[in-house]
Amino acid sequence: MSDAERPETDRMRRALAELRREIEARLGAAAPAADASSSVDWMELFESLRRRLSTLGMSERSGEVDEFGMDEVVVRRAEPLLDFLLERWWRIDLPGIDELPPAGPCLLVANGSGLLPYDGLMIAHAVARRHPAHVRPRFLVADWLITLPFAQPFLARLGGIRACRENAQRILRGGGWVVAFPEGVKGAAKVFRQRYRVQRFGRGGAVRVAIETGAPLVPVAVVGAEEAHPVLFKLRLPTRALGLPFLPVTPTFPWLGPLGLLPLPSKWSIRFGEAISLAHLEPEAAADELLVSRLTSELRERIQALVEQGLAERPSVWG
Amino acid sequence: MARLLPAGAALELSGAIAITGLRSFLGTRLAERLLQRTPGLRVVGLDVRRPYRLEGRVRFHRVDLTDPKADARVAEILERERVEVLVHAAFRRDPSPDLEYDHELETLGSLHVLHACAAVKVRRLVLASSTALYGPWPDNPNFLTEKHPLRGHPGAHNVRNRIETESLVAEWRERHAETDVCVLRTCWVMGPSYWDRVTAHFARPAVTTLLGYDPLLQFVHEEDALHALERATLERHPGVFNVVGSGVLPLSTLLRLAGKRALPMPAPLWYRALRWPVMGATGDPPEAFYDYLRYLWVADGERGWAAFGEPVYSTKEAWISFASARRLRRYR
Numbered sequence: 001m002s003d004a005e006r007p008e009t010d011r012m013r014r015a016l017a018e019l020r021r022e023i024e025a026r027l028g029a030a031a032p033a034a035d036a037s038s039s040v041d042w043m044e045l046f047e048s049l050r051r052r053l054s055t056l057g058m059s060e061r062s063g064e065v066d067e068f069g070m071d072e073v074v075v076r077r078a079e080p081l082l083d084f085l086l087e088r089w090w091r092i093d094l095p096g097i098d099e100l101p102p103a104g105p106c107l108l109v110a111n112g113s114g115l116l117p118y119d120g121l122m123i124a125h126a127v128a129r130r131h132p133a134h135v136r137p138r139f140l141v142a143d144w145l146i147t148l149p150f151a152q153p154f155l156a157r158l159g160g161i162r163a164c165r166e167n168a169q170r171i172l173r174g175g176g177w178v179v180a181f182p183e184g185v186k187g188a189a190k191v192f193r194q195r196y197r198v199q200r201f202g203r204g205g206a207v208r209v210a211i212e213t214g215a216p217l218v219p220v221a222v223v224g225a226e227e228a229h230p231v232l233f234k235l236r237l238p239t240r241a242l243g244l245p246f247l248p249v250t251p252t253f254p255w256l257g258p259l260g261l262l263p264l265p266s267k268w269s270i271r272f273g274e275a276i277s278l279a280h281l282e283p284e285a286a287a288d289e290l291l292v293s294r295l296t297s298e299l300r301e302r303i304q305a306l307v308e309q310g311l312a313e314r315p316s317v318w319g
Numbered sequence: 320m321a322r323l324l325p326a327g328a329a330l331e332l333s334g335a336i337a338i339t340g341l342r343s344f345l346g347t348r349l350a351e352r353l354l355q356r357t358p359g360l361r362v363v364g365l366d367v368r369r370p371y372r373l374e375g376r377v378r379f380h381r382v383d384l385t386d387p388k389a390d391a392r393v394a395e396i397l398e399r400e401r402v403e404v405l406v407h408a409a410f411r412r413d414p415s416p417d418l419e420y421d422h423e424l425e426t427l428g429s430l431h432v433l434h435a436c437a438a439v440k441v442r443r444l445v446l447a448s449s450t451a452l453y454g455p456w457p458d459n460p461n462f463l464t465e466k467h468p469l470r471g472h473p474g475a476h477n478v479r480n481r482i483e484t485e486s487l488v489a490e491w492r493e494r495h496a497e498t499d500v501c502v503l504r505t506c507w508v509m510g511p512s513y514w515d516r517v518t519a520h521f522a523r524p525a526v527t528t529l530l531g532y533d534p535l536l537q538f539v540h541e542e543d544a545l546h547a548l549e550r551a552t553l554e555r556h557p558g559v560f561n562v563v564g565s566g567v568l569p570l571s572t573l574l575r576l577a578g579k580r581a582l583p584m585p586a587p588l589w590y591r592a593l594r595w596p597v598m599g600a601t602g603d604p605p606e607a608f609y610d611y612l613r614y615l616w617v618a619d620g621e622r623g624w625a626a627f628g629e630p631v632y633s634t635k636e637a638w639i640s641f642a643s644a645r646r647l648r649r650y651r
Contacts (some may be wrong), residue, residue, distance in 0.1 A: 065535070065568065065569060067567055069535050143457065147457035147458075152532065152533070152534075153531075153533035157569075162458070162460070166462065167461050167462075
């Protein structure tokens with residue numbers, strides 16, 4: 001080693017030693033703190049409480065999200081709960097799930113029921129679990145719910161997206177699956193008397209999207225969800241201030257407060273019908289109002305028939 | 320990171336490039352880039368005040384676009400300098416309480432520039448616009464394409480002015496087919512040196528957010544925004560383009576990435592409490608800014624990326640570049 005290099009190496013060595021001392025000093029300071037926490041670390045508890053408080057109302061665990069805001073980590077953490085709801089709470093039967101298209105984009109169209117989007121969550125989860133392709137469909141959520149504070153970030157992280165044609169098209173074009181509820185608020189807001197009567201389908205958006213993207217339409221009938229939240233009647237007057245279209249009155253809500261939001265353990269079945277392919281139609285056919293409305297009412301009748309079948313086959317509401 | 324331009328991009332230009340609003344961030348930086356990287360280019364700058372740093376390299380003309388006779392004056396300058404490309408970036412960076420002046424500058428000033436462009440028949444007109452013009456609305460689709468109507472925000476007067484400008488430009492384009500019009504709608508810019516009230520809001524260690532809302536946000540890095548602007552200036556790209564970074568992130572994740580604290584406020588109370596102070600400072604109610612942190616207004620960048628190249632920085636990288644630069648600045 002030449003003389004010129006020596007001061008350089010000396011200085012380097014000194015710097016390294018200093019660094020090592022500093023690291024040791026810091027680790028040494030951290031170690032006793034770790035010991036103390038084995039009893040009760042009040043500071044840490046306070047800190048975690050404060051952190052929780054400061055992110056109140058925001059989804060806590062979200063990290064990287066996909067382009068529509070679904071968070072893999074949140075979904076994975078919610079899976080045990082979703083499994084419980086699927087298999088234990090509602091004991092959901094899934095006839096016809098094996099006949100779903102094996103691959104490629106797909107538009108599932110279901111009858112809406114229940115104010116909260118349990119049906120969308122359950123269809124998405126059932127397909128993700130049982131279908132061999134293991135895609136998790138994105139479910140469309142009506143405007144009034146997806147724009148509500150607190151609900152919006154929560155639903156978005158779980159895979160809900162605002163129900164509009166642009167969103168559905170984008171997902172289907174990317175090869176994803178979409179669950180749509182074309183009845184809209186009318187479907188969710190049925191009172192118990194009208195249960196299982198499939199309402200008018202908006203403006204034929206689902207059929208139009210299917211024509212434009214070439215994705216097959218699969219009619220889906222959810223039976224049992226109507227009894228999970230039987231809406232006895234709707235309060236309309238005081239709800240404008242809350243931003244809700246109406247306030248539902250169920251046997252448990254609002255009498256039991258937030259507990260009343262828990263769904264009843266009715267027996268569900270989610271019946272998947274035969275896929276309707278519209279791939280033979282040109283994308284321009286989406287502008288043909290008469291064709292779209294004919295296909296839409298045909299789709300509605302298929303879903304209604306599936307619902308009737310499901311109702312006829314279930315022994316009782318509680319299964 | 321400076322990206323190279325496609326070969327021969329600027330060769331077809333024989334005249335000069337004029338930039339209105341030379342002292343704005345985009346104006347100054349664009350002029351610097353053009354001078355640095357395309358030797359032999361003549362850059363003409365118009366503004367009310369002399370810009371920093373460009374001494375002697377830019378032919379500067381002092382023009383007040385709010386002056387009723389500004390159109391004739393601009394036309395005269397464009398004629399004399401033989402301008403072929405005009406970049407219109409003379410807009411307020413942040414809203415000011417002087418609503419009258421903002422409107423005079425942003426809408427009527429633009430009209431004056433358009434009149435001047437028509438008089439000298441420039442070959443290309445580039446308008447610096449913003450995706451904020453789509454406006455934050457609860458019923459926005461997750462990705463706004465260039466075809467989506469510009470709904471803006473009822474409270475934000477700058478957004479209103481610039482929507483008016485865009486419609487003026489669209490009308491003008493109909494009547495002047497000989498000029499290529501390129502409209503660049505950039506989203507919120509983040510980066511080590513860009514500064515406006517959005518970055519000021521996010522630069523604080525504790526950032527106020529709205530309780531119960533956690534929208535997906537999208538940023539573009541200043542380099543990518545300038546790169547798109549430079550290419551739109553030197554090449555022919557008629558049409559409207561969103562200039563955005565790739566990817567989206569929820570507000571809460573952004574704050575966590577930068578080690579910042581969120582201070583969630585209930586929207587109705589917060590809006591009421593801030594109403595008068597914010598009105599005094601910006602001329603707009605607090606909704607005009609906070610609604611952008613409440614609802615979705617993410618733009619679809621595909622068209623812009625196809626025209627100007629994929630962005631070098633994603634939303635996340637732009638944000639981290641901003642946050643780390645701010646953090647370093649604290650220690651200086």
